[in-house]
Structures are given as structure tokens and as C-alpha cells.
Amino acid sequence: MANQNQWQILREEIRRQYELFDSLTLRCIEEYSNSGKRIHCGKGCCECCNLAVNSTYSEALCVAEILTEAQTALIKAHADKLLKHIAEVSDLKSYLGMQRKIIGFCPLLTDNRACGVYGQRPFSCRSLLSTLDNAWCATDFALLSPAEKTAFMESLDRQAVAFPMHYLAASRDLGQQFESRSALALAATFGFTLSGNLPFLIYLEKEYGLGSIMCHGYSVTMDFLRQAGLFNPFLVTVEKI
Template identity: 30%
Template structure:
């Protein structure tokens, strides 16, 4: 399975599920509170996203990537790091004028985060109540992610998982192809392992 096939399959699965259950997500264009969160994806999915990036998007990633990696190095072992990062209101570098600049090619993790509640409760300061985000779409996205992880292991012999901006930055600037090289690079940056750091499996 390719990332593109996984994206299309999840979109179809989500549409079928929502129609069958009569659920209408309240997520709309211009609603982008979730774009402040930490998004993780695999190297395979990140590589599929790269050809769709504009020159301006790449420039923002080259600027934001080192900052994200430095934050991750400081917080990867801290339990509340994702929530603290979310509350810092640091937008995804692919967010443009309140819209996803790569919407058709956005990661599976983004596709599976849906709500039918008040979108204002998605904001970092709102502290969304339990059950605000729909659990089934997220589980469906997670299954597609796991399928891609297995595909990456088949293709490369190992899997690399990491934060979106940091991983795209590393791919743009040169991430080694071999496992020892990848691990050495991530270790040198201080982002390998821990609770929220990059994982090499």
C-alpha cells in the first residue's frame, strides 16, 4: 500500500462510516485549532508529501524544522510536552491563511481527527471535554497508519516515526537511508527515543 492509497482508502472509509451513522462533523475550512498540535507520521508518508510542497512551504519548514527539533529534544521525556506545545499556539508550517496548504495530501493523523461538537472547543485554551473528538475515525486512521508502518518496514527494513515539521525538515536537508545513520543523526540532535521523540523500529 502506498501513502496515496492509504489517504484515499481512509477518506472513503470515513465517508461511509459517517454516512452510515448519520454523523456530520463540524470541522470546516477555516477551522484550524487542531493545526497547533504535534502531528506524527512515518518517513514513508512524509516522503509522499514532499513532492507536493511549494517553494514557500519548503522555506517555512527549513526555518521551523530546527526549532521543532530543539523543542522536542528538550521535552521528549516530559509527560505534558504535547499539551504544552499545543497551548503555545505554534501553527503547523503548512497552515496558510487558516487553511491546510497540503489538504489533499495531509497525513493520516490529520484526517482522523474529527468532531461533531463545537469547533471552538478544539482551541488549545478550551481544554476539549472527554468525547469531544470522535473515537472511531481516529481508530480508523490509526489502522491505516499501522499498515503504512508495516509497509515502510518491508521496503526499508526499519521504520522511522517522528513529528511532521521535524521529519520533513530532516528529509529536505538529508536524512541517511541506513538505520545506523538515521539513529546516529537523531541521537546527535537529541530527539531519538523518549516518550515523544522519534522512534526507529
């Protein structure tokens, strides 16, 4: 059976991977800037924190262990809201729409529009770099006319972006690779992976100590999540390897 020491090893590995990831991402930004263009992200810019943010459980644990009581309370309120509205969701599109319109910003965003856990934010947050003005990060594309969507797509630098989005492809791809590596490390330790909505995973750890439950294996974990009414595929993904 896996144990807490293994979680410690996984968390330490994630933190090493964050350092490596950040240095590789800096290189991506430099390469993009050398072509005479610029990345629009900066401090206090946070429209992307209104999107659904996913992570592996190891990444969520790195955040969970540094939270203040006030942040923990905000995470709980956010998770309660998610649980209240998730039954209204029927597909990915409605989940993403609910996140943006009803659930709102990440509870870890501070009043001065900074990330409250910046050093421990997951790969998905680290990898999102915008090649366009942040107004595009706040845009609900479902509300654009066909002509506006066409104009947006024609404005994109297709060599650089993760088309049809305006985010840098190189850092997006790196983020996916590092996240997969984190999932593989989980699978090697527990025999299954667990990932999902970042605030919800943090809530599962702070409220229920799911990391300890995971040490008992896939079946115990799934039984717990189902019996507690906490299993929803938009919020938690568990894959047996």
C-alpha cells in the first residue's frame, strides 16, 4: 500500500519540475519575442483565472499544503458552489460556460488581482501565455458572430499559437507534457491517476484528506468519492492504469 512518504516524494518532484518548466517557458517567450512579437501576460492580468483550471492531484496537494485558513475557506465556498451547479451541466461546453458565468474566478486570486499561490500554481496556469491583448482571454467566443470569429482566427499567428486559440502553442504543449509526466508518476505510485478541477481537488484534500484515502487503492478511492456524492467526471477524473 502507498503511504504519505510517497506523497512527499511526489510533491518534491513536482516542485523540481516547476523549476525546469519555468526555465523552458522563459526560452519559449524569448524565442517568440525574437520574432518581434510579444507575450501580453503580466502581473495583475488575470482574465484567464476565470477559466476552468485543471491539474493532477499532486499539483493540487502542493497548493493545499501552503494555504492559509482564509484561502481554505474560499476554496470550500467555491467547491460548494461547484457542487450546487454541476448537476445542471450536460457536456463540456455547458461546463465551461457554467465555470465562466456562474462559478467565476479562481478563489486563489487575491483582491489585488495576483495569484495567491503563485509559486505553487499548476502547469495549466504556468503554460497559458497570450499572444494577443488580454481582452481576448476574457472573450466568450460563443457570443461572437461568425464574422467576428473569422476575423479573430485570421488575426492569429498560426505558426506560434495553439490554433484556433491565441495562446502560445510551445508553452501549452510543454504544460501538457509536464502534466502527463505528473500523471504517470501518480500511476506508478498508486496504480491509477487522479486529476480534475484545481479548486475542487484542493477541497477534496483539505476537507476529506483524499490523498490518504488514495493510498488504499483505486476501488477504495472510487467508492469513497461515489458514496460521498463527490464524483463528477467534469470535476474529477480517475483512470486505472
